[in-house]
Amino acid sequence: MEHENSRPAHSYPSEQQKRAADIWQAIFKLQTSFSEYLYTPMRPSEGEKQHQVSNGSETDIIGPPQPRNITTVLEELEISPKHIGSDESANLVSKIRRLLDNRSLTELIVNTAKHESPDSFVLRYFRARKWEIGRTLCMLIAALHWYHFEANVEGDILKNGEEVAIRDSEKGICLDPKLASDFMKQVRMGKSFLHGRDKDGRPIWYARVRLHRPSDQCNESIERYTLYLIENIRLMLTPSTETITIFYDMTGFSIANMDYNFVKFSTNIFEANYPEILGYILIHNAPWVFQGIWRLIRGWLDPVVANKVRFTTGRKGLEKFIAPENLVKELGGDDDWTYRYEEPISGENERLTDAATRDRLLLERETLTKQFVSISNAWLKALDHAELMSNRSIVIGQLRSNYAKLDPYIRSRSLYDRQGTLVIADVDLSTGNTDEKKASS
Template identity: 50%
Template sequence: MAAQMPPGRPGNLTPEQEEKLKEMWAQTLDIFGVSRDEANSGIATPSSKRSESPDVKKKKSRLSMFRKKDKSGTAGEEDHNNMNGATTTSSTENDKHGQTKAYREALASHTPDELRDAFWSMTKHDHPDALLLRFLRARKWDVQAAMVMMISTGHWRVAEMHVDDDIMVKGEEQAWRDSRGGATGGAKKEGEDFMAQLRMGKSFFHGVDREGRPCCYVRVRLHRGGEQTEASLERFTVYLIETGRMMLRPPIDTATIVFDMTDFSMANMDYTPVKFMIKCFEANYPESLGSVLVYKAPWIFNAIWKVIRGWLDPVVASKVHFASNVEELQEWIPRGQIMKELGGDEEYEYSYIEPVEGENQQMLDTSRRDELLEERKGLVKYFENETVAWTQGEEADGRMRLAQRLTENYWQLDPYVRARSLYDRQGVLGPGGKLEIYPKKEKAETGTDDVD
């Protein structure tokens, strides 16, 4: 039976949730400098307002979301009394990862155009509504708290991790080149560390669970503290999460992580990358975890788990389950889809496929890339116009069609902005966004080569 769209997603919102989404879109476009008057006149991009100085434009667009509105809906004279805090009580309570500070830094250091670009870069193949809804659900439908979380995430992606302009665009091939002598010093070490983790299969995606969610397996016994630098561990973590995003298709919008604790010892325990992973999922990839399965944890892990559980948000902690044997693991993953190394029946064994010379050749075609980016820019403008109308109570059926066109545009753009990965070489990720979770398995089982 096909999976149904979970609640709180595009196409499955209560009237109250839809109003919250409209409110968040209004604030989002406001902070990006996309005003109602601009949209109604067909001018949707902040950069088009050449008559205003950058300082005036930044101040107006960034502060307007905190202004009190009068009965006519226009900004009143009491505007930014809350800017020193710039958050609601709810967002402050949810600020264990320092997102309020990051939010303020984002507003202080980025123009409206840059904030807007960061958002649309983060969207990728997702429905834009789906992205906002992740933050709303994570912040229990508190719009301003969700705004703080979303803007700070964009800042983290652009200014701290350089997700799209470094990690994903360079990908495995650049690390492969650096490790083979294409770089020196720290860059060579990071390339070697990155490739070592891929080759050993410390963590990798394979198959799906009973809910159809992609499974990421972490073989904890393969980690030794100090073998890889902290920077390379963080880069690998973000790379894996972002690559996993490429495997999500509605209504599936979360993944399952299986921590294989087979042969675990204290030599494998390293709290620093654990803390970074927690921060990623709680602060920067909200509502992305379907479940976390801890498999065959030895008794010495009990004390460690008490520490880790104390760091987790209660919602995230509730998704953590323990399985001591394959019979228990079957509650979440069918036995036929559990690898033999975990006690299941599946023949799959992880084996890394090395990058192929020239596999990212399309990235050199910058004219085609720019053509697709220009097309995307136009689609974004139309989507923003439709969204402004929608937030004002008008019918905006075109939003859904435009969201689909943005998805199609992304998959055309993908080979020009994302370096090929193991999962592209395996055939899991195909051209145009085609997804084959079990490409080799399905071919062998159905014997498609022999079918007339």
Template identity: 45%
Template sequence: MTADLDIISLAKLNAQEQRKLQEAWVHIYRLCGIDDKASDADKKSTVPDLTAKLRGHLSEQTKSPEAFRERLWASILADHPDATILRFLRARKWDVEQAMIMLVSALGWRGEHHIDDAVIYKGESVAHMPSGKTRSADEEAFLAQYRSGKSYVRGTDKEGRPVYVIRVRLHDPRLQTPEAMEAYVLHNIESIKTMLTFPNDKACLLFDMTGFGLKNMDFHVVKFLVQVFEARYPETLGVVLIHKAPFVFWGIWSIIKGWLDPVIASKINFTSSTSHLLNFIEKSQLQRSYGGEDDWEYKYIEPLPEENSRMQDVEKRTKIQEERNDLARQFDTHTLAWVAAAAAASSGDKTEAKAVKEQADKRLELAQQLRANYWKLDPYIRARTYYHRAGVVGSGGEVDFRAARA
């Protein structure tokens, strides 16, 4: 992210969309327990109070304002905070109330599925259990899926989005429980999220259907994927390529397409040859097995015994987290000032136009600092992944989708 990307150019928002974003932040701060009745933002705001209604969609884990705020910032990771909120606004066609209901529900779902304290925190570290402990059957299955090479990120499409390849023939639903499969799916999505930055903040999914048979069909995981991309990770899919689907798949497709939200359905394309794939992915970015020029092949890199040692340094983690909390509080302050200045400017106060720009610039500066802080915090809260070991994701968040470390 560069310094010339203010909030409007970052998201390419028009005036109405900017107001919707500001309304969303007002609702969020009310849920965070900020005394908005005493704030300049609320005095000048015409945003209806939906707090009671939105609280009805909170999970038990996010009932308190403190817990809600903590869960929100945990989900933002290295994103510009606005980018996270805008995903939900766009998914609900800028209906602020519906977008906030969707966001609140998604944050509760993250808690119920232990995204932060298990999926991200443990991840592939289960390869090295503490002395005296053994892996569960689901943890064994989780690792087995990574070792199988059934899915991985390699290269980018023509829009600069990472290509996530799923080799469906390598999936056998009998080899793991639905819970183990869900954990694997969520861990992959959360890993891919760390690779997404504006403007390439969506992914290209390539389902390789070569050799697909009925034994590979898993209706549970397909339905799960549809649900999480629609409701939990909105606006994360850029395009979906279903490559070389055999005749047996078309009867199954008639069932699957009935589950799809129209927005997701519009992103799906069927390809049957290299020339079709080249409409979406440059030849240099496409693996040789698909007719491209990249001769790389997936090989799982096993976790190292001490690669997560920093996760035990509670003192260092706490210090970095406190720095992040302070930056987040500053971001809150300047966001409220930005909302208030925009409200005053829209009512004809010309002196406030300068203040809007000043607050937007300050928010951008803080968003950049929050991103830098996140990458300092990451090794203390996230077990290292295959993508760290392969050199795809660097220590500062830099990404090389063509890294080929063995």
């Protein structure tokens, strides 16, 4: 039962190589074109000092080159008003301006991808937009802007984590006390948890729906909790397993547990900002009352996402997806494991204050990113060049290894680090050899 995304990121079949090349060509073109547009100074104004040279019978004014016309740039990239609509195009230009302020687009992609292959990361968006360049660039830019500015995933949710939420439940230094308290209430009760893998090696996100009541916590804390879980399970992905399984345990479900706002939020988040990360969505032991609810929810889902939903009942119904030894006992499996929250350990986040080591690793990452851009540009001119492909895979592996070292200096430790569940595999993508290292080590 092999999923189409469950293949090593460095060994795409030729068609996938071409797809990766197509989207990187567009990304590099966007970076170059917008850099020229944003940063090329205008010619001196008529009143400014200029000098003239004779050019045959005409006299030319010599000054800085004219910036590229923005309309031309947008049309070349298939993101002009005529391609995607005037409002969306104008909004996109504004987001690009903000994203490219002192950063390259590739740097943003590499840093957002974290331990994941940059190829795998961008191909998620390309695949979600049916291989259309313009629509893919729109989606990618919007997702990067959301990640870094709107949700502030790295600067807040990942950096502050559980330890700050526990502190601010009382002190409210960085987070509103109610937000922090409601967030930790959900973490501690185990409303959802990450544990084990399915038969295809996908990490599993269990959601015990009976424990959720919308009025028990503020909406913002539910959204924060969801992003916290998404980011933790993302770090459990490997080069050979690029998707996750979400398991909704509907045992004991009643109408009081239904939260339409959360369903809309999570649907939008996965479709717009984490595309193609879902392998299966298992809805287990759903009562008859859920049938009508499902008909409504299905209408909100992208057809591709809806087709990943499977309804299961009892242990036997799950055996197709999860081996009995990997299924927790409360669901009829043989895995004698129960969710239990482990409080943060004193000093576990000390490395977040080690700016010198963090900056050294970030500089190393920046250097590797430049190498990735350089070798990718060469590869784009010779897709079948074996040595270029090999060297490019090595750089991708080095980026992954770099993130494994960098992670504890930019991300607060979570329950899954303390449990040893969250492990970043340091993979040599040129050989496939794996050396698993705990991100917290």
